[in-house]
Amino acid sequence: MNITRFFIQGNEACARGAIKAGCKFFAGYPITPSTEVAEDAAIILPKEGGTFIQMEDEISALGAVIGAAWAGVKGMTATSGPGFSLMQEHIGYAAMTETPLVIVDVQRGSPSTAQPTMASQSDMMQARWGSHGDYEIIALVPSSVQECFDFTVEAFNLAEKYRVPVIVLSDEIIGHMREKINIPDKVEIIARKMPEEGPETFLPYKAEPDGVSPMPPFGAGYKIHVTGLTHDERGYPDASNPETHTKLVKRLCNKILNHRGELTRVKELYTEDADIIVVSYGAPSRSAITAVKNAREKGIKAGHIKLEIVWPFPEEIIRSAAQQASDIIVAEMNLGQMVYEVERVVKSDAEVSLLPKIGGQIHRPEEFLEMIYKCQK
């Protein structure tokens, strides 16, 4: 395998990762701080036999990606807060119709248009709960340019494997930062599951044991009826039947939740004997790791858990961390979102404190250290 080094932005790395993972379709709409993903895709995709379309808004951007997925092409879009808000109806639709797709959300200061050129992590709960209803999605959070590439590749694979919208929750710092990264000429690609049965007997919404059904594209000879209404295994609306609805929605959730193990992705540092564990994700992890190392040099038993897949939430990891440590510090660039998940899982096993930061800047290592000292007392 050949590896080429690049010195590029996180946003460009997302576009490169997508294309490497087999993405042949990008529909998007300009919005700071995500526009470079679209701009890079506009330059590269036509050369790779792919399609770039600029749509009239974010509602249509995600609509087009859904259409492309059913036409048999891997597709993505990229946006930021206000555009992500406009996409919410389609995210629920994609979850309900099990449409594989990838959304890169480069988070900026919020709410509303707030801080277009500053970073935040304020869409964490929106990524989980933004559309109405009970549903599960997968979300990954990169903390470096290399991870922008790697996690976008991963996002495409998970989208195809579980037939679910996958969200890469980047932020303005990671999106606009330039770092050296390694891009292999080939990456592992998970292909869309195709039916083995013929069109006469195939039921497009009958799940296989893993909870996921194969997905033939339009025009492959299979009868395909795609609807956001509650549907049976044929895909036909059965909207007033409580059993059909319960079975469908439970399956949509469980196909993700039953694979929580496989979908747990964290990086731990010094957690084996830590009394104080810092939990973070994305950009703040960079200064958190520095702070934890500094604390160790001072003889404090500090550790760090970097969440990489945030949805589904890595319950087991956090639970066992809480059983070992006396204190858990949750650092995030919002006024407290993932801390609710941590508290839900930790219960009374450890003291949970929040280290929030808004305004657009990353936490400084000293802020972590100060909090670590406080926990020590």
Add this chain to the structure above:
Amino acid sequence: MEIPEQEFLAPGHRGCAGCGATVAVRLALKMLGPNTVAVSSTGCLEVITSQYPETAWEIPWIHVAFENAAAVASGVERALKSQGKDDVNVVAFAGDGGTADIGFQALSGAMERGHNIIYICYDNEAYMNTGVQRSGATPYGASTTTSPAGKKSFGEDKPKKNLPMIMAAHGVPYVATASISYPEDFMKKVKKAGETEGPAYIHVHQPCTTGWGYDPSKTIELGRLAVDTGAWILYEIVDGEFKVTYRPLQRKPVNEYLNAQKRFKHLADEEKEKIQNYVNQVCAELKI
């Protein structure tokens, strides 16, 4: 024509040197006067006139989101009316992206409902605020960051969406095109729009130094060239009656307009000829 001295868009805003959008707003507000509420969509104009801790607006102003200038203006107008405040101008300023693309649905609804608003689209033919991406109003051939010129991509490959005519098809009482380089023509149209009962739509063409690639001192000159070559035509439609409001004495070759801008510099002669032929055809129909 008497032009009021009073300004309602203060200087010192953060527009680029040679910004055409602020010229359009400044001239329009002179005609609408102090009894006006302005609504802006997201875009250059919003950003450059509302930089913390200042505002360039001397009248009440609201920015809501990218897609809904016309919807917010509808609400402002209807609520003022419900309180008997019928003498207030409600004007919406939105760029070409906020009008032709993301704001189109809201605009169509407002025109259809017949609100007494003035909607002014300041058209610089791309998303300039986010760094020059194509919009529905980008003209054929123009290179932008999302319609780049290169081996596999030619630049914008579709003609400009004809927004004023789409607005006219809504049957609204007043539709006009204008240019910041023909200020009297534009200001007369704004005045008429303000006096119109019901929706009025003005589409004002304004060169953008950053997005089009030309010397900032040439904004007005370039806008004039657009009109003098027939690439942009000044007309109005009053109660369905179409009238060209300015005819250049002798139409200049469209190359004079294209060659003055970086966004067209990749075009081969045959492409420029195609553009000339298209302009000729439109002008022939209108006897320009």
